[in-house]
Amino acid sequence: MVAKEKDILEPSLEVLGISPYKQKKTEEYMSSKMQEHFKSILMALRQRILEGGDKIVTHMKEEAINYPDPNDRASQEEDFRLELRTRDRERKLLKKIEESLELLREKDYGYCEVCGVEIGLRRLEARPTATLCIDCKTLDEIKEKQQKQEEEY
Ligand SMILES: [Zn+2]
Numbered sequence: 001m002v003a004k005e006k007d008i009l010e011p012s013l014e015v016l017g018i019s020p021y022k023q024k025k026t027e028e029y030m031s032s033k034m035q036e037h038f039k040s041i042l043m044a045l046r047q048r049i050l051e052g053g054d055k056i057v058t059h060m061k062e063e064a065i066n067y068p069d070p071n072d073r074a075s076q077e078e079d080f081r082l083e084l085r086t087r088d089r090e091r092k093l094l095k096k097i098e099e100s101l102e103l104l105r106e107k108d109y110g111y112c113e114v115c116g117v118e119i120g121l122r123r124l125e126a127r128p129t130a131t132l133c134i135d136c137k138t139l140d141e142i143k144e145k146q147q148k149q150e151e152e153y
Contacts, residue, residue: 009049009086009093013125016044021121029118030110039104041128046097049090096129103131112136 013020021037103109110119112133119133132140 009089010127011045011048013041016041016048018044020125023121029121030107034121035104035107035109038109038124038128039101041125042097042100042104045128046094049094049097052090093129100129100131 018037018041021034023034027034100109110124111117112119113131114136115133117133117135119130123134124130130137
């Protein structure tokens with residue numbers, strides 16, 4: 001069975017074995033304790049991708065048998081294509097994780113890179129490599145969609 005793309009690329013905190021952060025009322029955003037929390041998440045995520053990646057390569061080697069039936073061969077090729085695409089997305093995500101860890105080191109982590117507001121604890125827990133607040137992200141997606149539509153004409 002192919003490792004599920006979503007499980008590797010977007011695991012929940014539960015899957016990573018990390019409890020949601022409980023922010024104290026008086027605690028400021030991105031306190032050193034909170035920074036540690038996100039560092040753990042990012043490290044666990046990186047670990048998981050690296051391990052998952054190995055699994056996929058092993059899987060590809062194991063499955064690389066010649067199927068005499070062309071239909072089997074086609075579906076095998078489709079599987080491999082899917083896996084390669086997952087690998088590509090993993091590579092990109094790993095890069096984003098490195099960038100997020102760098103932001104943590106520079107104490108810039110957790111703030112929108114466009115407007116500078118706090119991205120927010122819960123949003124970052126769901127998407128630890130987010131660099132945009134939800135408003136800027138939504139705007140970004142709308143622009144992207146418009147661009148795509150314009151290109152189609
Ligand atoms: Zn923003």
